[in-house]
Amino acid sequence: MSFEHILFSIDAGVALLSLNRPEQLNSFNGRMHEEVQEALRLVRRSDDVRVLLLTAEGRGFCAGQDLADRNVVPGAEAPDLGESIERYYNPLVHTLRDLPIPVICAVNGVAAGAGANIPLACDLVLAARSASFIQAFCKIGLIPDSGGTYALPRLVGMARAKALAMLGERLSAEQAEQWGLIYRCVEDAELRDEAIKLARHLATQPTYGLGLIKRSLHASLDNSFEQQLTLERDLQRLAGRSEDYREGVSAFMAKRTAQFKGR
């Protein structure tokens, strides 16, 4: 499959997936969805990819669904928005969340609608200082999808989640950082380099273990204390069997730099 609306490459363990419909602020149409799905399939299948970096081209990050693609004709039958969520958005955020490797998102500009929530399904989110997050759904009678209603209260608390979701106001990257919605806000000119630096660093780390960390932290949001302790035991058992754990310990003992392979 050749890509028209995204850029995709794999280099030194880092898969770079960049949304590329800059004229439309990288809003999703069917084709772009299919391409993102295909790229993520390649990531899942590849043994070489140890980190995924998601970003976008141009001045925006992603404006969510391309409404021109929706074609809601006044008077016509109501569209089934659940269908496109089931087909595209839910599998997308599921995949980002379930990938057993770190997923970094570099939000380079305005992130609106589903575009504001897709980063929240990633593990480490960097944003350019001029970027912003807008839960635009409420302005057109919809609810935050792509996991927005799940992530927002967990990240910023219910009071702020409700305000963001019901007012649909622009949240600056700085504010997003202060509220704990994202990991870090960086200067515009430095975003891409910072994100790539972070991705390259993680790609040399024990990524199998990082995947287990991700899995256990996700589970903690739903688990009881007791369930979580059991899961920690199980995942630590898996981690303890990894090559990287052996390498980590022996490098530590020998006071040398560990060479991790992600397994």
Next chain:
Amino acid sequence: MPHTLAVHTHQAVCLITLQRPQALNALTSELLAELAEQLQRCASDDSIGAVVLTGSRKAFAAGADLNEMAGRDLVGMLNDPRQAHWQTITQFAKPLIAAVNGYALGAGCELAMHADILIAGEDAQFGQPEINLGIMPGAGGTQRLLRAVGKSLAMQMVLSGEPISARRALEAGLVSEITPPELTVERALQIAQRIASKAPLALRLAKEALLKAQDLDLASGLRFERHAFTLLAGTADRNEGIRAFQEKRRASFCGK
């Protein structure tokens, strides 16, 4: 040696692994026959205390073998040899634990439900999709499922053919634990080892009494339980078990 199974014995536990990966462990008559045979062997082997049954990482068993089934007409179904194999599996008197990863669908789900204890990997899926083929479950799917998960969910699963996730299966009571998929078999073996260290006769009667609870009215069930409880008073292992407890040491059971 069986063709469609791998059989390994770890101390007092026999691990039986369904092995038809090319067909997601679809349950052919041959496979069921071999499974029944292995269970009979385990039943008569005093060194085996419990059995763990599992499939692959991707599928416990994805159903019956459709080619085989399609070839049977009404008369063929009446004389279906599989019925005898299912009977043997049902009658297995020692603890049977299923370690389920991936798909447990149709006959695969029914086979898993023959186990006394179900441990599932987080990505396991349970379902009875027979209805999609214009047929229905024929090896306990409408009976054991309803008893395990209740009427509404059982009806929904059997009538719509939609599977449920491991988490849902845990909530509904179909499985007793879920684990990361990589550890499902290990966890099942751990439970089986623990069980296998108990007195065999007590295990057998306790299993039978628990299964009676599904078929009998409470008064009859309680009567059966009392008889079974009384029977154990005549065993050497009961004396050993109580004495070991009093003497604060580990009991050593002989199965008599």
